[in-house]
Amino acid sequence: xxxxxxxxxxxAPLIDTxxxxxWEATRxxxxxxxxxxxxxxxLARPLERCSSCGGPTSFTDVTGTGTVYSFIVVHHASVPAFxxxxxxxxxxxxxxxxxxxxGMLLDEQGPGVAIGQRVSAxxxxxxxxxxxxxxxxxxNDVEQPSVPDA
Amino acid sequence: METREAALVGIGRxxxxxxxxxxxxxxxxxxxxxxxxxxxxQPNEVDGVxxxxxxxxxxxxxxxxxxGAFDLGLAMDVHGGGNVAVTVVGQAFAAxxxxxCEVAVVFRSLQGRSGNRYGRGERPALPMRGEMQFAALNGFxxxxxxxxxxxxxxxxxxxxxxxxxxxxxITTRKHAAAxxxxxxxxxxxxxDYLSARWIxxxxxxxxxxxxxxxxxxxxxxxxxxxxxxxxxxIRIVGFGEAHTHGGSWTNFTDMSEMYSAYASxxxxxxxxxxxxxxxxACMYDCFTGTVMATVEDxxxxxxxxxxxxxxxxxxxxxxxxxxxxxxxxxxxxxLHGLNHHYEAVLQLRGDAGGRQVPDARHALVTAxxxxxxxxxxxxxxx
Numbered sequence: 001x002x003x004x005x006x007x008x009x010x011x012a013p014l015i016d017t018x019x020x021x022x023w024e025a026t027r028x029x030x031x032x033x034x035x036x037x038x039x040x041x042x043l044a045r046p047l048e049r050c051s052s053c054g055g056p057t058s059f060t061d062v063t064g065t066g067t068v069y070s071f072i073v074v075h076h077a078s079v080p081a082f083x084x085x086x087x088x089x090x091x092x093x094x095x096x097x098x099x100x101x102x103g104m105l106l107d108e109q110g111p112g113v114a115i116g117q118r119v120s121a122x123x124x125x126x127x128x129x130x131x132x133x134x135x136x137x138x139x140n141d142v143e144q145p146s147v148p149d150a
Numbered sequence: 151m152e153t154r155e156a157a158l159v160g161i162g163r164x165x166x167x168x169x170x171x172x173x174x175x176x177x178x179x180x181x182x183x184x185x186x187x188x189x190x191x192q193p194n195e196v197d198g199v200x201x202x203x204x205x206x207x208x209x210x211x212x213x214x215x216x217x218g219a220f221d222l223g224l225a226m227d228v229h230g231g232g233n234v235a236v237t238v239v240g241q242a243f244a245a246x247x248x249x250x251c252e253v254a255v256v257f258r259s260l261q262g263r264s265g266n267r268y269g270r271g272e273r274p275a276l277p278m279r280g281e282m283q284f285a286a287l288n289g290f291x292x293x294x295x296x297x298x299x300x301x302x303x304x305x306x307x308x309x310x311x312x313x314x315x316x317x318x319x320i321t322t323r324k325h326a327a328a329x330x331x332x333x334x335x336x337x338x339x340x341x342d343y344l345s346a347r348w349i350x351x352x353x354x355x356x357x358x359x360x361x362x363x364x365x366x367x368x369x370x371x372x373x374x375x376x377x378x379x380x381x382x383x384i385r386i387v388g389f390g391e392a393h394t395h396g397g398s399w400t401n402f403t404d405m406s407e408m409y410s411a412y413a414s415x416x417x418x419x420x421x422x423x424x425x426x427x428x429x430x431a432c433m434y435d436c437f438t439g440t441v442m443a444t445v446e447d448x449x450x451x452x453x454x455x456x457x458x459x460x461x462x463x464x465x466x467x468x469x470x471x472x473x474x475x476x477x478x479x480x481x482x483x484x485l486h487g488l489n490h491h492y493e494a495v496l497q498l499r500g501d502a503g504g505r506q507v508p509d510a511r512h513a514l515v516t517a518x519x520x521x522x523x524x525x526x527x528x529x530x531x532x
Contacts, residue, residue, distance in 0.1 A: 011273045011291050013283030022284075044401040045281055070306070070405060072298040073351035079271035079289035087348070090290055092299050092400055100400050102290040102299075110351060115306045126287060133287035 009128025010081035019046040021059035026123055026132045032059035033099055044099035065139070066095040068117040073110035081126065089113055091136055093121065103134045113138075156246035157376040157383030158239075158528070160189025160369030161492045166333050166483035168263040170363035175208035177365035178259035179216040185367040186217075190380035191253055193217040198224035198251030200242050202234045202486070206266040207259050214255075223251040232434050233409075235487030235517035236391060236524035242370040243386055252371060258488040259365035267361050268293055268484075281398055293436060296399040297519055298353045301439030303405035305352060307454070310442070312352065314457020316343035318438040319356040319480060321460050326477025328505040333360050333483045357438040362483035366492050382531045384495055387512070388423055390416030391524030402521045408440070409523040410447030410516065417448065417525050423512060425449040428471045428527070430497045430513040432490035435478040440519040445473065448516065448525060471514075472507045487517045491528075498530035 015023050018034075025032035034046035038055025050057055071091040077083035089105040091113075103121070105113060118139040123132040162184025164170070164177045178201070186193055196219040199210035208216075210225040224245050228234050235258070242254040262268065271291045278286040285291055304310050320343060326332035338356060346355035376383035392412030395402045404411075418424070431450060435441045442456040450471060451459035459465055465473040476482045476493040483489065494513035496502045502510075516525040 009273050010289050011271065011286040012277040013286045014277035014279040015283065016279070019283060044398065045396060070299045070303045072295055072302060073348070074295065075348035075350060076294075078269055078292045078294070078350075081271075081273070082289050090288060090295060090299075090350075102285050102400055103288050115302070129287055131287060134284075135288070 007084065007127045008080040010079065010126050012129070013131060018048050022046055023131055025059055025061070029123060030061050031064055031121055031123065031134060032061045033095065033097060035060040042098045062095050062097050064121045066093040066119055066121065068092070068113070068115055068119060069094040069100055070115060071105065071113055081128065091119065093119055093136055095121070101134050103136050105136050105138070108138070153247045154249070155373035155385070156243040156370055157373045157385050158368055158370050158495060159376045159379050159381060159383055160185040160191065161367070161495045162186070162188055163366045163489070163492055164364045166331065166362050166364040166485065168361075168363065170261060170264060172363075173208070174206065174259040174261060174365070175212055175216060177363070178208050178213045178257045178367065181259065181365035181367035182213060182217050182255050182257055185255065185369045188380065189369045191369060191371070193219055195253045196255050197222055198242065198245055198254035199257070200224070200226040200228065200238045200254060201257045201259070202228040202230050202238050204229065204231055206261070213257060224254065232436060232487040233393070233518035233522040235434065235490070236515065236526050237517070239368065239370070239491060240389055240391070240524070240526065242368070246370050246372055252375070254370045255367055256370065256488070257365060257367040258486050260486065261363045262484050263361040264363050269358070269361055281396070281400070285400070294349050294353055294358055297437040297439050298350045299399070300405045300408065300443060300520060301352050301437070304439065304442060307406040310454070310457060312344065313340060314461070315352065315357055315438040315442065316340050317457055317460035318441050319343055321466055322435065322474050322478050322480045323356070324466070325472070325475050325505060326481030329476050329482060332477040332481050333362060334477070334481045353437060353439065356480070359436050359479035359484045360481070362485060364483060364485055366485050366488040368488070368491055381499055384498055384528050384530065386526050387529040388417055388421030388527030390414065390418070390420055392416065393522040395521045397521050399520050406443070407447050407453075408443040409518055409521055410444040410525070413524050414448045417527070421527060423527060426470070428512050428514045429510040430475060430494060430507050431471050431473045432476070432494050432513060432515045433473055433478070434487050434490065434516045434518055434523065435474060435480050436484070436519050438480070441473070444516055448514065467507070475502065475505045475507055490515050490517070494528050498528055
């Protein structure tokens with residue numbers, strides 16, 4: 001693998017009408033997940049109508065905090081875009097609102113990472129990507145985000 | 151329409167390799183002809199073809215034409231991976247039972263190593279749709295990553311050790327050593343397993359299956375017709391699938407288990423047999439972690455005890471059940487699970503040579519990993 005050449009772009013998302021609100025929010029620096037306007041259910045997969053009650057949905061900002069539900073340490077450079085980063089950690093994070101989203105746990109190589117770790121989500125634009133990705137940091141690495149009033 | 155019984159009567163395959171130099175169409179046609187010859191049927195008797203693919207294969211009608219079957223009553227291309235390697239067989243049986251067709255060929259053909267590789271995560275030509283749009287930018291796009299995420303959860307919940315995954319890889323390779331068709335036959339021990347390079351933790355090299363070029367085909371027809379054919383018919387005596395959580399690799403409720411926790415209920419409700427009645431179990435093994443979760447979920451051993459089950463030899467000759475006597479996807483080759491059906495038939499016919507499971511009468515075959523898959527039980531008539 002030619003590490004001196006340009007970094008290849010990561011795979012791209014196909015943004016659809018149901019998910020457009022998520023991606024519009026990321027362009028404004030926000031993380032917003034799909035939520036039912038009637039019953040309040042959070043939907044991991046954005047949908048036009050709620051999968052529980054059929055009500056209309058919209059995108060609502062989340063607190064941006066969550067817990068590591070599971071994680072892996074990528075050693076083999078299967079994805080050329082991130083070949084220079086190995087080993088790196090991909091975490092499956094359960095947002096405090098419920099849905100899980102996968103993302104890189106920044107500046108980690110595996111040791112010390114554990115299921116149950118509290119994390120904070122942020123947005124980053126990887127080289128060559130057209131959209132910003134959800135990524136994470138361990139909460140003890142960043143200033144504790146303020147908890148909004150309930 | 152009057153329903154009738156169906157049976158599996160023929161099996162065929164190509165060599166398995168890393169560089170076939172052949173199209174999926176050419177390989178599928180060879181496997182289909184071999185399966186029909188094995189059955190004692192002529193290619194122009196085929197009136198049903200069912201296959202599965204991920205936009206990497208040949209279509210049902212193309213393969214039918216290639217073997218000289220010009221007029222199909224059923225032509226079905228199922229989009230999917232290992233999760234549908236039981237679906238396609240079930241649908242072939244159902245179609246024959248319902249009278250939709252008389253002779254059905256089921257195939258999977260792919261250039262899994264020399265063509266479109268599942269283990270690679272280059273930016274695809276087309277953006278990633280559906281739920282994968284939320285995994286794309288972080289490169290959470292190749293199967294070892296998805297299944298490793300499940301395996302990590304199994305470790306967390308059950309205290310599973312690295313060695314527990316190792317026992318599965320070592321047992322599978324030991325079985326493959328007696329299979330001339332297997333891609334990898336060199337024995338490995340625990341030192342080999344633990345010292346192999348990491349792919350993505352908790353998976354090392356030997357936790358991962360072998361990307362493979364090749365094709366496998368099966369032939370299904372009526373039980374009545376089967377009785378006059380070359381081999382004793384193989385019937386399905388248990389069946390259960392589960393396609394759960396919208397197919398989500400990330401929001402599956404409890405990732406210490408898999409689809410099999412759901413499919414298991416349907417499977418065992420469909421039959422009077424029990425896990426202890428299985429002589430052979432061809433468990434879908436894209437990764438060791440898949441075997442770990444599914445042998446537990448299907449009840450071959452208690453939840454959280456798969457490592458011990460393999461470590462104590464209960465998954466091998468002389469134990470409770472022989473798991474993947476052919477060496478599975480891990481060592482025979484990644485024919486996306488259709489090779490598990492081929493092996494089950496060989497074993498139930500008593501034609502498995504040096505790896506024959508004595509008096510094999512019932513074989514469990516599973517398909518899939520993570521949120522979706524299924525299982526069936528074949529019964530020998532001898």
